[in-house]
Amino acid sequence: MNxxxxxxLARFVTAADARGxxxxxxxEAKRALLNWLGCAIGAARxxxxxxAIAAFAPFAGPPQATVLGRRxxxxxxxxxxxxxxxxHTFDFDDTHLKTIIHPTGPVASALLALAEHAPVGxxxxxxxxxxxxxxxxxxxxxxxxxxxxxxxxxxxxxxxFGAAAAAGRLLGLSERQLVWALGIAATQAxxxxxxxxSMCKPLHVGLAARNGLAAALLARQDFTxxxxxxxxxxxFANVLATERDFSRITEGLGETWELDANxxxxxxxxxxxxxxxxxxxxxxxxxxxxxxxxxxxxxxxxPLVLELTGKKAPRTGLEGKFSVYHSCxxxxxxxxxxxxxxxxxxxxxxxxxxxxxxxxxxxxxxLSEDAAHVRIRLKEGRALDCRVAHALGSHERPMSDRDLExxxxxxxxxxxxxxxxxxxxxxxxxLETSGDSGALAxxxxxxxxxxxxx
Amino acid sequence: MNxxxxxxLARFVTAADARGxxxxxxxEAKRALLNWLGCAIGAARxxxxxxAIAAFAPFAGPPQATVLGRRxxxxxxxxxxxxxxxxHTFDFDDTHLKTIIHPTGPVASALLALAEHAPVGxxxxxxxxxxxxxxxxxxxxxxxxxxxxxxxxxxxxxxxFGAAAAAGRLLGLSERQLVWALGIAATQAxxxxxxxxSMCKPLHVGLAARNGLAAALLARQDFTxxxxxxxxxxxFANVLATERDFSRITEGLGETWELDANxxxxxxxxxxxxxxxxxxxxxxxxxxxxxxxxxxxxxxxxPLVLELTGKKAPRTGLEGKFSVYHSCxxxxxxxxxxxxxxxxxxxxxxxxxxxxxxxxxxxxxxLSEDAAHVRIRLKEGRALDCRVAHALGSHERPMSDRDLExxxxxxxxxxxxxxxxxxxxxxxxxLETSGDSGALAxxxxxxxxxxxxx
Numbered sequence: 001m002n003x004x005x006x007x008x009l010a011r012f013v014t015a016a017d018a019r020g021x022x023x024x025x026x027x028e029a030k031r032a033l034l035n036w037l038g039c040a041i042g043a044a045r046x047x048x049x050x051x052a053i054a055a056f057a058p059f060a061g062p063p064q065a066t067v068l069g070r071r072x073x074x075x076x077x078x079x080x081x082x083x084x085x086x087x088h089t090f091d092f093d094d095t096h097l098k099t100i101i102h103p104t105g106p107v108a109s110a111l112l113a114l115a116e117h118a119p120v121g122x123x124x125x126x127x128x129x130x131x132x133x134x135x136x137x138x139x140x141x142x143x144x145x146x147x148x149x150x151x152x153x154x155x156x157x158x159x160x161f162g163a164a165a166a167a168g169r170l171l172g173l174s175e176r177q178l179v180w181a182l183g184i185a186a187t188q189a190x191x192x193x194x195x196x197x198s199m200c201k202p203l204h205v206g207l208a209a210r211n212g213l214a215a216a217l218l219a220r221q222d223f224t225x226x227x228x229x230x231x232x233x234x235x236f237a238n239v240l241a242t243e244r245d246f247s248r249i250t251e252g253l254g255e256t257w258e259l260d261a262n263x264x265x266x267x268x269x270x271x272x273x274x275x276x277x278x279x280x281x282x283x284x285x286x287x288x289x290x291x292x293x294x295x296x297x298x299x300x301x302x303p304l305v306l307e308l309t310g311k312k313a314p315r316t317g318l319e320g321k322f323s324v325y326h327s328c329x330x331x332x333x334x335x336x337x338x339x340x341x342x343x344x345x346x347x348x349x350x351x352x353x354x355x356x357x358x359x360x361x362x363x364x365x366x367l368s369e370d371a372a373h374v375r376i377r378l379k380e381g382r383a384l385d386c387r388v389a390h391a392l393g394s395h396e397r398p399m400s401d402r403d404l405e406x407x408x409x410x411x412x413x414x415x416x417x418x419x420x421x422x423x424x425x426x427x428x429x430x431l432e433t434s435g436d437s438g439a440l441a442x443x444x445x446x447x448x449x450x451x452x453x454x
Numbered sequence: 455m456n457x458x459x460x461x462x463l464a465r466f467v468t469a470a471d472a473r474g475x476x477x478x479x480x481x482e483a484k485r486a487l488l489n490w491l492g493c494a495i496g497a498a499r500x501x502x503x504x505x506a507i508a509a510f511a512p513f514a515g516p517p518q519a520t521v522l523g524r525r526x527x528x529x530x531x532x533x534x535x536x537x538x539x540x541x542h543t544f545d546f547d548d549t550h551l552k553t554i555i556h557p558t559g560p561v562a563s564a565l566l567a568l569a570e571h572a573p574v575g576x577x578x579x580x581x582x583x584x585x586x587x588x589x590x591x592x593x594x595x596x597x598x599x600x601x602x603x604x605x606x607x608x609x610x611x612x613x614x615f616g617a618a619a620a621a622g623r624l625l626g627l628s629e630r631q632l633v634w635a636l637g638i639a640a641t642q643a644x645x646x647x648x649x650x651x652s653m654c655k656p657l658h659v660g661l662a663a664r665n666g667l668a669a670a671l672l673a674r675q676d677f678t679x680x681x682x683x684x685x686x687x688x689x690f691a692n693v694l695a696t697e698r699d700f701s702r703i704t705e706g707l708g709e710t711w712e713l714d715a716n717x718x719x720x721x722x723x724x725x726x727x728x729x730x731x732x733x734x735x736x737x738x739x740x741x742x743x744x745x746x747x748x749x750x751x752x753x754x755x756x757p758l759v760l761e762l763t764g765k766k767a768p769r770t771g772l773e774g775k776f777s778v779y780h781s782c783x784x785x786x787x788x789x790x791x792x793x794x795x796x797x798x799x800x801x802x803x804x805x806x807x808x809x810x811x812x813x814x815x816x817x818x819x820x821l822s823e824d825a826a827h828v829r830i831r832l833k834e835g836r837a838l839d840c841r842v843a844h845a846l847g848s849h850e851r852p853m854s855d856r857d858l859e860x861x862x863x864x865x866x867x868x869x870x871x872x873x874x875x876x877x878x879x880x881x882x883x884x885l886e887t888s889g890d891s892g893a894l895a896x897x898x899x900x901x902x903x904x905x906x907x908x
Contacts, residue, residue, distance in 0.1 A: 051675040055668070059515045059529040075513040151693035153641075187607075187654050188661065190644040192680075194688035200641050200679040203672075207642065214509070218657075221505040225654040226646075234648035239605035 005142070005249040006230045009135050010178035012253050013165045018127040020254060026432065028259040029126045031401065032094050032133075033440075034408055034428040035264050036087050036104040037068065041444050042339065042411030043089035044069030048199045052085055052206070065116040066441040069415050076113040080163070080213045084109035085206030088155070090339050091321050092268045092411070093205075096133075097370070097395055098261050099140035099154055100271070102205065106159025107132035107166045109209035110216075114167050116438035122430075124170070125437035130259060132166025135182075137258035139230065139237075141248035147241035148193075156191025156204030157240060163212020164219075171220050183225025184215035186236040196308070197322050264399045266392050266407070267337035269321040272304045272369060275391040276324055276361075279374030280331040283386045291333050291355050293378050299328065299361040300373040306363055313356075320347040328374075329355035338410060370394040416446060459596070459703040460684045463589050464632035466707050467619045472581040474708060480886065482713040483580045485855065486548050486587075487894075488862055488882040489718050490541050490558040491522065495898050496793065496865030497543035498523030502653045506539055506660070519570040520895040523869050530567040534617070534667045538563035539660030542609070544793050545775050546722045546865070547659075550587075551824070551849055552715050553594035553608055554725070556659065560613025561586035561620045563663035564670075568621050570892035576884075578624070579891035584713060586620025589636075591712035593684065593691075595702035601695035602647075610645025610658030611694060617666020618673075625674050637679025638669035640690040650762070651776050718853045720846050720861070721791035723775040726758045726823060729845040730778055730815075733828030734785040737840045745787050745809050747832050753782065753815040754827040760817055767810075774801040782828075783809035792864060824848040870900060 003011065043049060044067065053072065061075030067082050074082070087093050087105045096103045107129055115125055140147075140158040148154050164185035168178045188211040191204035219225075230236050230249070237244040267277050276299050283289060299305075301324065311323040320326040320342045329352050330341040346352055364373070370391045376384045390396035399407070405425055412421050424443045431437060457465060497503060498521070507526065515529030521536050528536070541547050541559045550557045565583055574582075594601075594612040602608050618639035622632045642665040645658035673679075684690050684703070691698040721731050730753050737743060753759075755778065765777040774780040774796045783806045784795040800806055818827070824845045830838045844850035853861070859879055866875050878897045885891060 048677070051677040052672065055671040055675045055677060056531075059518070059531050059671075061513045061515045061529070064513070075515070077510075077513050151688035156641075183649065183652070184654060184657070187610075187646045187649050187658065188644050190642050192641045192683070192688055192690065192693055194680045194683060194686040194690075194693075195637065195641050196688075198637070198678045198680055200638060200677075203638070203677075204641065217509040217513075218506065221508045223502070223505040223509060223654075223657075224652045226648045226652055229646070229648060232648040234605035234646055234650075236646065236648075239646055239648075 002250055004228060004231050005246045006179055006182055006228055008250045008253060009165065010175050010182060013131050013135060013169050014173060014175045014178050016131055016254065018123060021127060021130060025130055025257045025259050026126055028262060029130050030428050030431055031404055032104045032259065032262055033108055033431070034425065035094055035404055036108050037424060037428065037444065038408035038411035039090055039093045040083050040087035041069035041415050043086045044415060046089045048089045048202055049082060049086045051199065052082055065113040066445060068441060068444045069446065071445055076117045077210050077214060079113040080110045081206040081210035083113065084209035085202045088202035088205040090268050091270055092265055092339065095263050095265065095271045096137045096140065096258060096261055097263050099137060099144040100148065101137055101140045101158050102155045103133040103136055103162065103262060105155065105205040106208035106212060107136060107162040109206065110163035110213040111166045111170065112438065112441050114170055114213060116441055118170065119436045119438055120170055122432045122434035122437045126432060128166045128169040130257065131169050132162040134258050135165040136162025138249045142246055143237055143241035143244050146243040150240070150242060151193045152240055153191035153193050153195070153201065153204050156208045157189040159205060159208030160185040160189055160212040163209045164215040167213045167216035168219060171216055173216065173219055177219040177222065179227050180223065180225045181216045181219035183229035184218050184223065185212050186229035187225065188215065189236055189240060197319055261395065263393050263395060264404060266399060266403070268339045268342055269327055269337065270309055272302065273309050273324050273327045274393055275370055275372030275388040276301055276305065276374060277327050277331045277337045278391045279372050279386040279388045280328045281335065283374060283376050283384050284332055284335055287384055289332060289376065291351050294332065294355065294358060295377040295379045297328050297332065297359045298375040298377065299324065299359065300364040300367065301361055302367045302369045302371070303363045303365055304369060306361060314347050317342040317344045317347055324361055325356045325359040326352065328359050416444070420447065456704055458682060458685050459700045460633055460636055460682055462704045462707060463619065464629050464636060467585050467589060467623050468627065468629045468632050470581070470585055470708065472577060475581060475584060479584055479711045479713050480580055482716060483584050484882050484885055485858055486558045486713065486716055487562055487885070488879065489548055489858055490562050491878060491882065491898065492862035492865035493544055493547045494537050494541040495523035495869050497540045498869060500543050502543045502656055503536060503540045505653065506536055519567040520899060522895060522898045523900065525899055530571045531664050531668060533567040534564045535660040535664035537567065538663035539656045542656035542659040544722050545724055546719055546793065549717050549719065549725045550591045550594065550712060550715055551717050553591060553598040554602065555591055555594045555612055556609045557587040557590055557616065557716060559609065559659040560662035560666060561590060561616040563660065564617035564667040565620045565624065566892065566895050568624055568667060570895050572624065573890045573892055574624055576886045576888035576891045580886060582620045582623040584711065585623050586616040588712050589619040590616025592703045596700055597691055597695035597698050600697040604696060605647045606694055607645035607647050607649070607655065607658050610662045611643040613659060613662030614639040614643055614666040617663045618669040621667045621670035622673060625670055627670065627673055631673040631676065633681050634677065634679045635670045635673035637683035638672050638677065639666050640683035641679065642669065643690055643694060651773055715849065717847050717849060718858060720853060720857070722793045722796055723781055723791065724763055726756065727763050727778050727781045728847055729824055729826035729842045730755055730759070730828060731781050731785045731791045732845045733826055733840040733842045734782045735789065737828060737830050737838050738786055738789055741838055743786060743830065745805050748786065748809065748812060749831040749833045751782050751786070751813045752829040752831065753778065753813065754818040754821065755815055756821045756823045756825070757817045757819055758823060760815060768801050771796040771798045771801055778815055779810045779813040780806065782813050870898070874901065
């Protein structure tokens with residue numbers, strides 16, 4: 001008989017052989033890490049990160065690890081929290097499309113901080129990272145969508161397991177200790193969707209990283225938990241979800257890889273809005289559209305779009321990310337939907353506001369999550385149509401390695417000089433040959449005082 | 455119109471005037487603190503605490519606060535976690551009878567650590583403590599019992615709000631900041647009942663203290679959250695409970711005090727077992743019973759007793775606390791149910807094991823939670839009956855101040871010398887006149903190296 005999910009995952013993580021990891025998955029891990037580093041470095045000076053550092057710095061421990069894109073060094077637990085928070089601040093990180101989990105933030109933030117403190121080669125680092133995201137996404141698969149529908153921010157709640165598994169692997173936990181680590185993670189699983197639109201949303205990722213890392217550190221000292229934390233009667237899956245399928249955790253373990261379902265965002269907002277933005281950008285490029293010519297933008301979208309991004313009149317850049325109306329308006333106005341399009345100033349810009357008021361969105365339950373229909377009615381009378389079957393960045397239309405490099409360079413250009421950026425990109429692609437993967441973190445420290453002192 | 459619960463609580467906590475606090479409530483706060491200190495000091499050398507210190511010490515910050523009953527000093531966040539964990543390790547702390555919340559652990563652990571770092575007089579300390587427990591218990595009232603029935607360890611999930619509120623009060627947060635603190639607390643609410651019987655159960659209390667304190671520290675830096683964290687559609691009460699009554703939060707705020715419903719345990723195990731233990735002890739004393747004379751111990755108990763403490767054959771002292779069978783056996787064998795009765799050795803003792811196998815428990819849904827019927831059948835043929843209407847330690851039969859002092863002295867006798875114990879007891883009763891409430895923590899540090907070095 002097969003072991004129960006908690007033990008099955010612990011056995012898988014502790015016994016896995018790196019030689020079983022396909023080259024394609026190892027490469028996807030590096031893509032994910034590069035994308036994550038860019039998001040974290042890009043947001044390193046955001047007020048969300050500044051506030052968190054101001055709150056925690058007086059209480060932090062020894063300078064063991066690097067806050068990405070900054071000069072501060074703190075203990076690994078605080079660094080895991082801060083880097084996780086930074087990496088989700090722009091809502092621009094990766095997405096596991098089956099569950100809407102942002103898989104890299106919780107896992108990599110725990111792992112890179114730990115790797116700075118306890119040096120580890122790039123091969124083992126990548127392996128631990130893949131195992132962590134595998135655990136995280138499989139647990140997500142088992143409870144999605146009911147868990148998300150109840151109101152849980154699944155990146156926080158599933159992420160803590162991934163961070164615990166990855167850190168536990170690097171720490172060399174026994175199977176029994178890894179069971180405990182998963183249990184200590186389970187009992188910290190938290191993060192409410194009510195927080196979307198506030199600084200707490202990215203904080204969930206940081207907390208998942210910090211709490212998962214702490215779970216592994218506790219388990220290493222034989223701090224005990226339930227042995228059935230996931231499937232037990234009062235365990236994670238029963239308490240935090242209304243439906244669950246444990247076969248999604250155990251079937252094909254070690255044979256299929258959830259990183260194959262990972263995707264990256266070309267646009268700096270929630271992935272559910274991407275098909276609509278994509279359609280607007282395609283029509284704008286094809287017809288050289290400008291705001292004054294437009295009478296109305298009519299969208300047909302998946303139901304989640306209005307549930308998650310239905311803000312008609314956002315007041316801040318952050319709220320703009322939760323507005324399909326702003327996103328489409330700015331796509332038409334600027335021909336882009338990167339981080340600059342979600343500033344407070346762009347959200348308040350009169351041209352954008354006027355355009356946003358002409359966006360109408362209608363739910364179409366027959367559409368998949370990566371599809372949308374965009375119809376733009378021109379004042380001259382014509383109607384232009386774009387049917388997006390699969391948005392850019394989706395599994396069917398993935399961003400290329402070159403796309404990801406370009407995104408990384410855009411995100412980090414203001415924070416780092418060109419040589420540092422080149423070094424990080426090269427360091428990511430050659431990570432497997434590195435003898436000290438934590439060195440990657442130190443490459444992100446700004447060199448010139450003038451660049452980062454405020 | 456009345457404000458919604460989250461804003462109502464923030465307004466209450468920030469605007470409360472200490473002169474509105476009845477003397478009876480201030481006195482109950484001191485009783486709660488004395489009881490909490492005893493539990494934490496008594497467990498300071500328990501392996502649960504040792505493991506947690508071993509896990510976290512390499513990553514802890516400056517020596518800002520005291521681990522109760524030990525010589526280590528760490529940053530206030532780690533100390534809040536460690537003291538909260540220690541105080542619930544014996545399962546001997548206080549109980550808010552309406553919700554089974556253990557109210558003091560999360561709140562006092564955050565508050566005393568903070569008070570060591572930012573000195574505060576005893577009057578303000580007590581006031582903040584009362585406000586914190588009020589917030590915690592009212593949120594518990596609003597979601598109990600459905601929240602608990604789902605599988606949440608309510609001391610962890612409600613406790614984080616209490617710690618945030620109390621710390622936020624001491625930090626002088628504005629109403630808006632306290633709303634955020636409650637939100638940051640809400641989105642960290644966690645702790646599964648699946649963990650009962652493992653080291654994670656007391657850890658929940660430490661996490662609630664640490665996370666609530668962190669919430670207040672973040673909010674002080676204007677780290678934002680939802681403004682409707684408790685009542686919002688995807689907020690705490692809707693996501694973590696199936697039924698909720700927000701009037702339990704807002705009605706009578708500032709007029710009634712939940713500490714009036716607080717109680718203390720005379721026995722070192724879950725409060726649901728106390729009526730049965732009480733009955734056994736009464737029959738033992740009255741009839742001078744000894745194990746060889748006993749044919750069977752027949753219990754009629756509230757349904758929660760078997761749900762929570764139905765372990766027939768516990769293997770460790772900790773599991774013994776979750777066994778009504780062991781608890782009654784040891785009560786008859788030893789005439790006591792203090793911490794020594796829940797050692798691994800007592801659980802394995804042949805006389806206790808033989809007696810435990812003669813305990814039969816039957817659920818009686820007509821009994822209240824603090825009632826039990828105990829019938830002891832003697833080998834000679836007689837049957838002895840004891841009907842406990844209200845267990846010792848219940849609201850109707852509270853422990854006296856003297857009882858609490860005696861319990862404190864028993865818990866701390868092995869850790870501290872008599873003069874230190876006297877000083878702590880005196881320091882608690884006179885806390886309101888202290889200019890530096892954090893000094894109380896430093897009184898608990900063992901003076902002689904031989905006592906605490908291992």
